Amino acid sequence: MLNNFKAVFILLALVLFSTKINAQIKPGQFLDGIAAVIGDEIVLESDIEEQANYAQQQGTKVADKCEFLSSIVNNKIVIYEAKRDTVIENRSAQIKDMALQKYNQILSQFPDEKTMLGMYKFRTGYEMRNAIEKIDSDQYYGQQKYARITDKTDVTPNEVTDFFNQFKFQLPQVKDEVVLGKISIFPKLTEAHKQELIDKLNKIKKDIEAGESFETQARIYSEDEGSASNGGLYKAINKGQMVKPFEAAALNLQDGELSDPVESEFGFHLIQLIKRTGNKYDARHILLKATPTKEEIAATKKQLEDIRQQILDKKITFKDAAYKYSDDKSTKFNAGVMQSQDGGDKIEKLHLDPTISYQIAGLNKDDITEPFEETVNRKQAVSIVSVNDIIDAHTLDLNTDYERVKDYALNKKKGEIVDKWVKSKIPNIFISIDDKYNDCKIKDALTKKK
Numbered sequence: 001m002l003n004n005f006k007a008v009f010i011l012l013a014l015v016l017f018s019t020k021i022n023a024q025i026k027p028g029q030f031l032d033g034i035a036a037v038i039g040d041e042i043v044l045e046s047d048i049e050e051q052a053n054y055a056q057q058q059g060t061k062v063a064d065k066c067e068f069l070s071s072i073v074n075n076k077i078v079i080y081e082a083k084r085d086t087v088i089e090n091r092s093a094q095i096k097d098m099a100l101q102k103y104n105q106i107l108s109q110f111p112d113e114k115t116m117l118g119m120y121k122f123r124t125g126y127e128m129r130n131a132i133e134k135i136d137s138d139q140y141y142g143q144q145k146y147a148r149i150t151d152k153t154d155v156t157p158n159e160v161t162d163f164f165n166q167f168k169f170q171l172p173q174v175k176d177e178v179v180l181g182k183i184s185i186f187p188k189l190t191e192a193h194k195q196e197l198i199d200k201l202n203k204i205k206k207d208i209e210a211g212e213s214f215e216t217q218a219r220i221y222s223e224d225e226g227s228a229s230n231g232g233l234y235k236a237i238n239k240g241q242m243v244k245p246f247e248a249a250a251l252n253l254q255d256g257e258l259s260d261p262v263e264s265e266f267g268f269h270l271i272q273l274i275k276r277t278g279n280k281y282d283a284r285h286i287l288l289k290a291t292p293t294k295e296e297i298a299a300t301k302k303q304l305e306d307i308r309q310q311i312l313d314k315k316i317t318f319k320d321a322a323y324k325y326s327d328d329k330s331t332k333f334n335a336g337v338m339q340s341q342d343g344g345d346k347i348e349k350l351h352l353d354p355t356i357s358y359q360i361a362g363l364n365k366d367d368i369t370e371p372f373e374e375t376v377n378r379k380q381a382v383s384i385v386s387v388n389d390i391i392d393a394h395t396l397d398l399n400t401d402y403e404r405v406k407d408y409a410l411n412k413k414k415g416e417i418v419d420k421w422v423k424s425k426i427p428n429i430f431i432s433i434d435d436k437y438n439d440c441k442i443k444d445a446l447t448k449k450k
Helices: 005-016 045-057 066-084 092-107 113-120 125-149 157-167 191-209 214-221 244-250 294-312 318-325 354-360 402-428 441-447
Strands: 034-038 041-044 177-185 233-238 262-264 267-277 280-289 372-376 379-391 431-433
Touching (some): 041 045, 066 402, 066 431, 113 125, 125 402, 157 402, 244 262, 244 267, 244 280, 294 318
Antiparallel strands (some): 177 379, 233 280
């Protein structure tokens, strides 16, 4: 446990919920040495370096890397045991499929595979896909086991009070925050615009039926960043993975057959079923996105201006308007309220999307922005945002920040439970630490057998 209380929670977030750090592959981080081996799990030197750098960015003093080694090793013990836990669903196949999709999405941002591999310092595509798969696998199994270990953990009001009294001078200060509501509408395409996209796909279909390669046509015309560079191919698609119109059309085809243009929330698809095996199938598609015209965007802005005025005139509440009109499911069913990364309704201003930050600048509580354009779920949208509350930076107080303090207390208690659980597993797991960490006290503790 670090002396700096803030570091405790940074480490907890890093060790148990590593999404912020490892959700995406970053250039030049994987061709490095092995710092430790835990069962059949490994810790790379870059893992330790990355977490130390992140802690420094958060204002934590990093004297040495021993604490980070300890935390990462503990995390690997959780992952190792999770993969042996028969209660936890084995999602190896799904994780592998998702890794391929992520790989293709990254590849679509580069002119060719060689350039991408050079940027990320991988020798082969196979090596990079394995790295993505390993990251996602660790995240899934670590979170699942952590949840099982701490399943029924809770804190009483007395424990929260005791925690606050003990750590109140070490708790991080609350930064400037806001509580925001949002209504987003995706501009609707006119029938003439839809027909234009359908006609284009029908022309492509005829060219394919006349002998053109579907793969080549997908590379030329498809606007799906995740598959265009791969000839429109998605392999081992699980039933329920794709949007319903896509899946319904694909599974009604015979192997090699082409669909008619299919409309989904993303646009219009031309689909070719490659093969079906049990509950999985391979398919290619060409996507023409439903990119709205200036006139379609203007019509949506007019619609939102009317909705905004109804809210200001108190003819409808923001909550009811969000449920009735919003196309963004993340806010539609949440009274229109935007959520922070941790699932709460208070969002640090520093973490706001730049577009929204700009739109609310200078507004007061209960103000509503004018309609503005933004991207929501990779689709062009028009939105309005209400400022439900403004919380100035302040020191945590038990009276006004009880739920936040409770979360800190609960996380600390969960961390202690996991730490105790990990220590009970150490004697039965093979652990090897590189000699360069001989000065770390944790090495003796981890490799000591009962």
